[in-house]
Amino acid sequence: MADKSVRDSQRQKVYDAERLAFEGTAERDAPFRTPPDFRKVAECQEFVDKVLASPAWKYLCPLGPDSLAVTDGRGRRRGAAWVEGGEIAMPKCTRRRYYLLHELAHFATPSGVFASHGPEYVSAYLYLAGVFLSPEDHAKLVSAMASRRVKICDYMGSGVYDGTTVRHVTVAESVTVVDPLPASATSCLTCGQHLPGNRAKFCTDACRYTHHNRLRHERGEPERQKVCEACGTEFSSSRKDAKTCSARCRQRLRRGVTKRL
Ligand SMILES: [Zn+2]
Ligand SMILES: [Zn+2]
Ligand SMILES: [Zn+2]
Structure with a gap:
């Protein structure tokens, strides 16, 4: 992330919440316990292409980007997003749907305007999770975010657009949400x-x-x-x-x- 001008105060909380939701531990830098969803970069790319082509993405990010390159991320311990360069690096161990959605949400809420993992970011991330993860996984992520006291705002409202209708997504009570649509x-x-x-x-x-x-x-x-x-x-x-x-x-x-x- 190039621009650090907005303080990124809840980054660690977001990471912890993801670990808690999907790996069953919030222990920092613990190795992944679950197998990755994707083996190859090409499979990650396919998932990213699907997200970018969706009405849900157009709704979140009406002016794009509409293409991004997933790269190998060899030698990295973590995935990374370069908003300027339109690139997401995904080392082997990280190749999961939620992880890709985490990186994609950075493109929807560029740092410099928003804190990298600030409330607007989390709102965009949970919105994508609501569309592209199973309802169970979405619920796990939402409740882990709430239990780590991650702040979310109503940047994306509470509506999730699935291509035909906007449905209300319930976010746990300890986070700030707008009225249902x-x-x-x-x-x-x-x-x-x-x-x-x-x-x-x-x-x-x-x-x-x-x-x-x-x-x-x-x-x-x-x-x-x-x-x-x-x-x-x-x-x-x-x-x-x-x-x-x-x-x-x-x-x-x-x-x-x-x-x-
Ligand atoms: Zn991030
Ligand atoms: Zn203007
Ligand atoms: Zn208007």
């Missing part, structure tokens, strides 16, 4: 516009951000006026390090597509 929700919670079919609560990422900024504001966190580094529009954020007005601009900035200010 009303079955009749057809308009954006921020601007009231009619929702496109693949959107659960907000018409655009910009509206999702506005909503979350409002919530922060209500919690008394100071707002800062900012100018988006990608499109030049003014926006307000309670994040000291916010650089862009929306997820769209965050992605554009990441790809180096910026308008001269």
Whole structure:
């Protein structure tokens, strides 16, 4: 992870929760006890391709990335994601579905904007786990996160889009979650516009951000006026390090597509 500007304070808790959920121990750096889901890099790649091609991924990350390369990770003890380079390194011992989803979630919530393993990250990760792991494995991960007191936010709401409908996912009680999606929700919670079919609560990422900024504001966190580094529009954020007005601009900035200010 290139950018460490946002403090990554719950990384170890996330790792511990995964070990607890899938290996039955939260002991740090314990060797994996279970066999990997995949033997070959090609099988990992196939799984990643399936995720990236899914409506669920498009919903999480409307502007991509839509392709990523899984590499061998030889000589590493851990998997790693290079958001800039579009690469996920997966050493042999790590080749598991949840592990790949962990790395994929980093692409949905790039560090620098978000803490690497912060609440938004965990929200994206659990969202992917809800779609691509079995319901049992998803439940195990959620309850392990809760037992390690991992913070999750409503970045992804509580809806999981499976290609046709949005279903509510129950997250354990000790974590912060938004209200379940009303079955009749057809308009954006921020601007009231009619929702496109693949959107659960907000018409655009910009509206999702506005909503979350409002919530922060209500919690008394100071707002800062900012100018988006990608499109030049003014926006307000309670994040000291916010650089862009929306997820769209965050992605554009990441790809180096910026308008001269
Ligand atoms: Zn990570
Ligand atoms: Zn809207
Ligand atoms: Zn912008």
